[in-house]
Amino acid sequence: MKIAVLGHRRFPIKEPFAGGLERFTHNIVKGLQQKGCRVTLFAHPDSDRSLNLSLEPIIDTSFCLNSEEESHEAYLNIMDYLSEADFDLVHDNSLNYFPIILEDRLSIPLVTTLHTPPFSRLLSAVRYRERKQRGYYISISKFNTSLWDLETERLTMIHNGVDVDVFTYSQSVNNYAVWTGRIIPDKGTHLAIEAAQKAKIDLLIAGAIDDYPYFETKIAPYLNKGVEYVGHLAQAELVPLLQSAAVTLCTPTWLEPFGLVVIESLACGTPVVAFDRGAISEILDSQTGILVTPDNTKEMAEAIKKAKHLSRHACRARVLERFSLETMLNKYILAFECIVDKYQREKHASWLLHTPPR
CATH class of the missing domain: 3.40.50.2000 (Glycogen Phosphorylase B;)
Structure with missing residues (x-):
């Protein structure tokens, strides 16, 4: 499976990680690559190059007046690029509403992981897509799922996972x-x-x-x-x-x-x-x-x-038992495979519906 992963633009996806979202993005890109997926990361240009960081499209944001404008211009260019690129699926971890709003430019499914409770702009974008019965979502907890209140047929809940080969066990304790x-x-x-x-x-x-x-x-x-x-x-x-x-x-x-x-x-x-x-x-x-x-x-x-x-x-x-990175990755791959299959079936059904009889 060929997957384009969208990171956010505020912090690089590299160590030391600015926060949990950066660690998650790094882990899922590396993990999916190790499981045989062909993954390209679209993120802050200073991100870890070992993640197969895309330097395309070349994004000129020199004319932008602030960081918000820079992000919008970047995602506008990225979504234009992805509309012509050869991927099976786009996995959105940007926390930005532009990819969701611009989903119609894609001929492949956009899957957005909801890493936060609803906030105004992202919620508005999600509701806009829901009215058109578009978009696929993954929420990181049952609690977060309840806050978003989305249709269950387009939403999957997958808990985050930790790399147990990095965060290893120790019995030694200090007070x-x-x-x-x-x-x-x-x-x-x-x-x-x-x-x-x-x-x-x-x-x-x-x-x-x-x-x-x-x-x-x-x-x-x-x-x-x-x-x-x-x-x-x-x-x-x-x-x-x-x-x-x-x-x-x-x-x-x-x-x-x-x-x-x-x-x-x-x-x-x-x-x-x-x-x-x-x-x-x-x-x-x-x-x-x-x-x-x-x-x-x-x-x-x-x-x-x-x-x-x-x-x-x-x-x-x-x-x-419950929260390993291996478990999380297996659930994401299964979810992605199901979404691609569902997307293709819906696309074919729509084509049949709008194709005039001979």
């Missing part, structure tokens, strides 16, 4: 908690600090600082007071950090559509304490973590003390 992710208010880094201090446990923070005023006001004042910021880490540095932690904290202040950090931690054998918000309850069970009332750092502090004693073997087993 610290870890928080990792993009450092922005939506991820609630400051609440992890508050909970760790109440639990009297050191906290190591890793991730890209995407909101500097937030970091300076809510994070920096607590550094060197049982809190350490260890930087924006590549996988080779992040894995040992997770492996040795007694517990991982997950503190979203938004409706978390999945929680990739949770399965990465569990794959390393590290239990998780998380706010019971969004889809995280689909990942954790009583053997692998503790869910607490959202924003309740006192409750989280008490849970930290208990979670340290959960079975690390059970954490690893949970991922191997």
Whole structure:
């Protein structure tokens, strides 16, 4: 199968990953290639060239006035290029509404993975396509699926997966908690600090600082007071950090559509304490973590003390059973094959309907 994968234009798809979407895009491109698919990535020009990054079409955005205009011009050119290119399917991970709006230019199916809860522009584009009974979608959790409220015949739910050969198991434990992710208010880094201090446990923070005023006001004042910021880490540095932690904290202040950090931690054998918000309850069970009332750092502090004693073997087993990258890739390939087949049957039926009798 020949697949064109659309990444977004804000961050390169390369290590250290800016966030979960970049890691997902990297993993699915590499994984599909290893399973024999011919995959071409259309993404930020500084992305990893080993992903078979397309440098076509050559996109001139020098006349654009801002990043939004640059993205629109880029996707306009990419969709024009794909309308003439030789692919079986386009897999859209752009978080941009242009590919959905411009789907009619394609003679192959466009499959959009819904990585986020609905936001206005993307939702409007999806609803526009739904009215025409067009478009195929994959949602990353049951919770996120419920938020989008789309027709089930065009929507498949596939949980994200983690590469268990990279995020490997370790029994070795040190008495610290870890928080990792993009450092922005939506991820609630400051609440992890508050909970760790109440639990009297050191906290190591890793991730890209995407909101500097937030970091300076809510994070920096607590550094060197049982809190350490260890930087924006590549996988080779992040894995040992997770492996040795007694517990991982997950503190979203938004409706978390999945929680990739949770399965990465569990794959390393590290239990998780998380706010019971969004889809995280689909990942954790009583053997692998503790869910607490959202924003309740006192409750989280008490849970930290208990979670340290959960079975690390059970954490690893949970991922191997339900959330491995291998499982995710197999489900995506099956979904893609079904969509291509359905698209061709619908296209043939439409041709028959509009072909005048002889």
